[in-house]
Amino acid sequence: MRVLGLDIGSRSxxxxxxxxxxxxxxxxxxxxxxxxxxxxxxxxxxxHDRVVATGYGRHxxxxxxxxxxxxxxxxxxxxxxxxxxxxxxxxxxxxxxTKTIALGEGGRVSDFEMNDKCAAxxxxxxxxxxxxxxxxxxxxxxxxxxxxxxVRVSAMCTVFAESEVTGLLHRGEDRGRIALGVHESVATRxxxxxxxxxxxxxxxxxxxxxxxxxxxxxVRDGFDGEVLVPDDPQTVGALGAALHGTAES
Amino acid sequence: MEQTMxxxxxxxxxxxxxxxxxxxxxxxxxxxxxxYADAYLTQDARPEGMKYFDFVLSEIHGxxxxxxxxxxxxxxxxxxxxxxxxxxxxxxxxxxVAVGLCAGAEWGYNEVERVLPRNTCALIKSFMGFKMxxxxxxxxxxxxxxxxxTCDGKKKAYELFSEMAPMHVMELPxxxxxxxxxxxxxxxxxxxxxxxxxxxxKLTVEGLRNAIREVNGKRRALQRLNAARAASPAPISxxxxxxxxxxxxxxxxxxxxxxxxxxxxxxxARVRDxxxxxxxxxxRILVTGSPMAIPNWKVHDIVEKAGGVVVxxxxxxxxxxxxxxxDEDAPTVEGMLDDIASKYLGVNCACFTPNTARxxxxxxxxxxYRADGILHYALQFCTPYQIEAHTVERAAKDAGIPxxxxxxxxxxxxxxxxxxxxxxxxxxxxxxxx
Numbered sequence: 001m002r003v004l005g006l007d008i009g010s011r012s013x014x015x016x017x018x019x020x021x022x023x024x025x026x027x028x029x030x031x032x033x034x035x036x037x038x039x040x041x042x043x044x045x046x047x048h049d050r051v052v053a054t055g056y057g058r059h060x061x062x063x064x065x066x067x068x069x070x071x072x073x074x075x076x077x078x079x080x081x082x083x084x085x086x087x088x089x090x091x092x093x094x095x096x097x098t099k100t101i102a103l104g105e106g107g108r109v110s111d112f113e114m115n116d117k118c119a120a121x122x123x124x125x126x127x128x129x130x131x132x133x134x135x136x137x138x139x140x141x142x143x144x145x146x147x148x149x150x151v152r153v154s155a156m157c158t159v160f161a162e163s164e165v166t167g168l169l170h171r172g173e174d175r176g177r178i179a180l181g182v183h184e185s186v187a188t189r190x191x192x193x194x195x196x197x198x199x200x201x202x203x204x205x206x207x208x209x210x211x212x213x214x215x216x217x218x219v220r221d222g223f224d225g226e227v228l229v230p231d232d233p234q235t236v237g238a239l240g241a242a243l244h245g246t247a248e249s
Numbered sequence: 250m251e252q253t254m255x256x257x258x259x260x261x262x263x264x265x266x267x268x269x270x271x272x273x274x275x276x277x278x279x280x281x282x283x284x285y286a287d288a289y290l291t292q293d294a295r296p297e298g299m300k301y302f303d304f305v306l307s308e309i310h311g312x313x314x315x316x317x318x319x320x321x322x323x324x325x326x327x328x329x330x331x332x333x334x335x336x337x338x339x340x341x342x343x344x345x346v347a348v349g350l351c352a353g354a355e356w357g358y359n360e361v362e363r364v365l366p367r368n369t370c371a372l373i374k375s376f377m378g379f380k381m382x383x384x385x386x387x388x389x390x391x392x393x394x395x396x397x398x399t400c401d402g403k404k405k406a407y408e409l410f411s412e413m414a415p416m417h418v419m420e421l422p423x424x425x426x427x428x429x430x431x432x433x434x435x436x437x438x439x440x441x442x443x444x445x446x447x448x449x450x451k452l453t454v455e456g457l458r459n460a461i462r463e464v465n466g467k468r469r470a471l472q473r474l475n476a477a478r479a480a481s482p483a484p485i486s487x488x489x490x491x492x493x494x495x496x497x498x499x500x501x502x503x504x505x506x507x508x509x510x511x512x513x514x515x516x517x518a519r520v521r522d523x524x525x526x527x528x529x530x531x532x533r534i535l536v537t538g539s540p541m542a543i544p545n546w547k548v549h550d551i552v553e554k555a556g557g558v559v560v561x562x563x564x565x566x567x568x569x570x571x572x573x574x575x576d577e578d579a580p581t582v583e584g585m586l587d588d589i590a591s592k593y594l595g596v597n598c599a600c601f602t603p604n605t606a607r608x609x610x611x612x613x614x615x616x617x618y619r620a621d622g623i624l625h626y627a628l629q630f631c632t633p634y635q636i637e638a639h640t641v642e643r644a645a646k647d648a649g650i651p652x653x654x655x656x657x658x659x660x661x662x663x664x665x666x667x668x669x670x671x672x673x674x675x676x677x678x679x680x681x682x683x
Contacts, residue, residue: 056665069672070676071669071672071673071676072669072673073669073670073673073676073677074673074676074677074680097666108677108680108681109673109676109677109680110651110677111651112670112673112677114666114669114670114673115666
């Protein structure tokens, strides 16, 4: 049985092919403006017996390609628990939302939180801040890592924070210190959400933002316990979707 | 009624006489059938009896308003209310008709936000918007609006509302000590005086007892309908059951009672035959929290379209409305008013402190209705429910029942995120069961 797991997010479409439960291929594409076309191209890349879709585009993919739909929360929990069988909690910071998941026995979701409306504290927030500071996303993380201390950025709303950061630049604050402040603001918010779901150790940090070394360091510093980052944090959701399909068949 | 179901009646004249803002009202009346069709008429295996509610909704600003106008022409009074703490029995006993007022849709917010802060709960903004834009024929046909001091937002909004309509505000205590009961009992007397002045009638033993029996009859019918929901598979959707309670606030009492009893007969037969609206393995959800006024079907719709089934509502548009009855046997008017006062003060709204009995009710209902999970629903900026959500969540988790907390409003801007959270919650509940 070959299962294709697709995680159709706001920034990227991630694909994982499992054959008999073993990963045989993975791909990452930009979502662009036509997610279904991106999915169709990925589906055509390799063979599969069934498709399980997660992420924003899961229902659209279910109707377009007959895929099974699964929420990101369940998908990330399954993916994280398979990579790290001892995982007790999962943090996924994606392009437009943040999820914190507490895992019960057998890697099952026991509780979760997800931002309910806006993109505060997500990858989108970091992206907008990078642009305001004149950094690429990679440079933003590196600059934050290099800074000794952060400037406090208090606005949670992406739009307000952008004005706040612009104000800090005009006051002549160092870009690197602002970059660190921006990361600290996301980390503080995220750690609060982890506490609310009662996340215990070890925590798996997944999603695109887990590739940002400054975020990883701040989450490690602030979390009371071990923080595990998968080698390919972005495809954990797609892996979970494919695992769901394998388990169901 | 049978004949009018096939005819289209033009109510424009009636609305004009009531002072309705016709163009705005027309836009509203165009929106509601679409919302209703999308939420209700897409359901499978609905009970036959729900056709009555399809009809009621299609005539929501038509035939029912005509009945109110006719009642007024015959010398009767119409009394509008926003809350279940206002005793309908007293209004009816004095020859009045009680109607719940429009408060369930985002309407006239631009006007409203000129007088109210933007961060006011959707229900308050909505009733102000309906009045300021003159699109609710219920409020326009009301001879008196009776408010209550349930929360600070309503209390202060009523000060502004009273500049636009005749109002009487009852002081609902926020604790349930003997002195609070005394205060509430005196508020009942004050309401009686005001309504006797308005109607020109006096309370009589017979009149009040009949009214108590009639309203109890309505509540008993709703109790029957809801009791059937304990069965698995659920014989009626949560959306349909919610609609029945929403309509209870303004429909003609004897007719409503008869129609709901007919639905209850049908549901009891379905339970005997094992017929349901959802599969037996659909996760069963208890919804608790802030009230949901028509046409607020948002959360039920999302849950049921995602494959869950709502089996009970612990809310003012739910069990709090029909659970308790007024004693029918007191020999005097004073005695009956005592019983009315204690029935209403027994309702467990989050505006009371402490309010531990509500949590007890929720856990009890979760057991009775075999709920797999609890969805705590609070309107944004409805502080009493938003804070109490924590207490409820803690108690439910201690009892081993998963909880999803939803803070939302009447808009659809969070529908995507909300669907994902609800679907994930249903996936969690299914996984727990395996």
